[in-house]
Amino acid sequence: MTTVLSKRDVLTVSAPLQRTPDPWADFRQIEIVTLELTQQYAHSLGKTSRFFLELEARRFFATRCDGCGRTYSPPRSLCPDCLKITQWVELAGTGTVEAYSIMHFASGINDDVKQVELPGVFAYVLMDGASTLFPHWLRCEPARAHIGMRVRVAYTQAEHVQHPIHLMYFEEA
Amino acid sequence: MTRVPVVVGVGLTPFAANRVDASIRDLVAEAVLACMEDAGLLDLKAVQHGLASYESDHFNRQMTLGAILHDALGLTPLPNVRVEGGGATGALALRTAWAYVQSGLCESILVYGGEMNGRSVSSATANGLFALSADADWEMMVGGTYTAFYAAMMRAHMQRYGTTEAQCAHVAVRNRRNARLNSFAQKPMDLTIDDVLRSKPVAEPYKLLDCSLLSDGAAAVLLATEDWARAHGTRFRERPPVYYCATGCGTDTMRLGDRYPEITNFRGKRAAAQAAYAMAGIGEPLLEIDVAELYDSYSGVEIQAVEDLGFVPAGQGGAAVASGIFDADGYLPVNTSGGLLGRGAPVGATGIAQAVEIVQQLWGELPAGRQVANARRGLTDTHAGIGTICVVNIFERRD
Numbered sequence A: 001m002t003t004v005l006s007k008r009d010v011l012t013v014s015a016p017l018q019r020t021p022d023p024w025a026d027f028r029q030i031e032i033v034t035l036e037l038t039q040q041y042a043h044s045l046g047k048t049s050r051f052f053l054e055l056e057a058r059r060f061f062a063t064r065c066d067g068c069g070r071t072y073s074p075p076r077s078l079c080p081d082c083l084k085i086t087q088w089v090e091l092a093g094t095g096t097v098e099a100y101s102i103m104h105f106a107s108g109i110n111d112d113v114k115q116v117e118l119p120g121v122f123a124y125v126l127m128d129g130a131s132t133l134f135p136h137w138l139r140c141e142p143a144r145a146h147i148g149m150r151v152r153v154a155y156t157q158a159e160h161v162q163h164p165i166h167l168m169y170f171e172e173a
Numbered sequence B: 001m002t003r004v005p006v007v008v009g010v011g012l013t014p015f016a017a018n019r020v021d022a023s024i025r026d027l028v029a030e031a032v033l034a035c036m037e038d039a040g041l042l043d044l045k046a047v048q049h050g051l052a053s054y055e056s057d058h059f060n061r062q063m064t065l066g067a068i069l070h071d072a073l074g075l076t077p078l079p080n081v082r083v084e085g086g087g088a089t090g091a092l093a094l095r096t097a098w099a100y101v102q103s104g105l106c107e108s109i110l111v112y113g114g115e116m117n118g119r120s121v122s123s124a125t126a127n128g129l130f131a132l133s134a135d136a137d138w139e140m141m142v143g144g145t146y147t148a149f150y151a152a153m154m155r156a157h158m159q160r161y162g163t164t165e166a167q168c169a170h171v172a173v174r175n176r177r178n179a180r181l182n183s184f185a186q187k188p189m190d191l192t193i194d195d196v197l198r199s200k201p202v203a204e205p206y207k208l209l210d211c212s213l214l215s216d217g218a219a220a221v222l223l224a225t226e227d228w229a230r231a232h233g234t235r236f237r238e239r240p241p242v243y244y245c246a247t248g249c250g251t252d253t254m255r256l257g258d259r260y261p262e263i264t265n266f267r268g269k270r271a272a273a274q275a276a277y278a279m280a281g282i283g284e285p286l287l288e289i290d291v292a293e294l295y296d297s298y299s300g301v302e303i304q305a306v307e308d309l310g311f312v313p314a315g316q317g318g319a320a321v322a323s324g325i326f327d328a329d330g331y332l333p334v335n336t337s338g339g340l341l342g343r344g345a346p347v348g349a350t351g352i353a354q355a356v357e358i359v360q361q362l363w364g365e366l367p368a369g370r371q372v373a374n375a376r377r378g379l380t381d382t383h384a385g386i387g388t389i390c391v392v393n394i395f396e397r398r399d
């Protein structure tokens, strides 16, 4: 007998609709196999790349539209209101929490997220000088988090991060 | 002669956490066979067009699934189109079918869809895959999940309007209670407000029982011109005709933060509702709609929805919900199916299944306790992301 390595289970299942006679009576033996799908991408961060490169130098950048005066943080290379190309501006890195959630589970989407301490505060911050909200982890005692809380960008002391967005986080100002 | 589509037939599979007995093509076939039987349609090949509704190549682990489903149903060589709109996929599929019939491209179109969002992957993998439908360069890499985005919105709503966790819990209790009268529902439950408040926190203020379900399931709706329906749907003549009379769509920015300072509610939903109301000639939705299926991906989302759909003014959704006016015996019953919280949410089927509930309400074919008396006009509300793509569809009985 050849072994089927992907075979996970063989079951005899009942009809979920309990019809009599079961129109699918001949199809009640089921095999479940294990499948995997992993890929690696050379993913360009495109025209917002400078934001991530400046984080390495511990500078926090946004983009500003000369047409409407709005400042985008996170940056947008093209102003969606004016369709004008924006300009890079450096912000002070301080701001105010406008919305937040205390998360008890995270997505584990990358190694950086797997290391986030839970429960953790996922905060939307209006950076001083910006017009939009920047989402990131706010490292503080969860019970201290509140709308209106003053925070600032902090830069990681970790030896390495996997994704450059994790060069930063927020802390109480 | 009007080309406003009528509903010829509807079909569903039960929604379940894990349909181990079926692949996605098996599930869709089940729903379509049920739809044919419901329509009294003798030959599926009499239908002139197919429309496949599903969201995710990743969950279904198959690209070009639309072609596979179309083939499994024996619909080749008929024309086919696949529609995707995140969480709004099923409702956007119906809206597309509406336009196909209205344009004269076809006289009849079978909308079929489903998703395997259940236990074929771990819930961690499911969360990761759903996070791919957030902004993949920013929110996803930070580690945010949709539960957290919705939770942050609700926190802002609570801060601005005084909405409470107990008001959210009312939705979770009612919709799961409604599901007890639906034998196709995944999670019928008899809960108290305290059960919800004491359930495990997921992303505060949302707890486990505030969150909708991950489901396997499929749904189908056959739409046609009235002439086609009379000629081919043998049961059409026995029932009061139900017209798919209006549809509206609105959108908003992908990231919540880019909507600042409007972060408590769904702007796209307001736009979708206004468009649909204008088309249906509705001025006072609370008075002119008899039954509705609302997109309760999280309990508080229904509170935001009743505001954005114009049932109550902004900020009064929490109190309105808690007053019971949207309960099964209330003034405007919503989510009589159980909603996403109680019936379940296989994404590609969700918006279609909402329409199925409304159409069955208008036909008057649901069991006592779930059937809304004299329902003549019903609405579905469906959205993607955090209200990023919103679709409102309206159905009307005209006899």
Ligand SMILES: [Zn+2]
Pocket: A065, A066, A067, A068, A069, A070, A079, A080, A081, A082, A083, A084
């Ligand atoms: Zn601008």
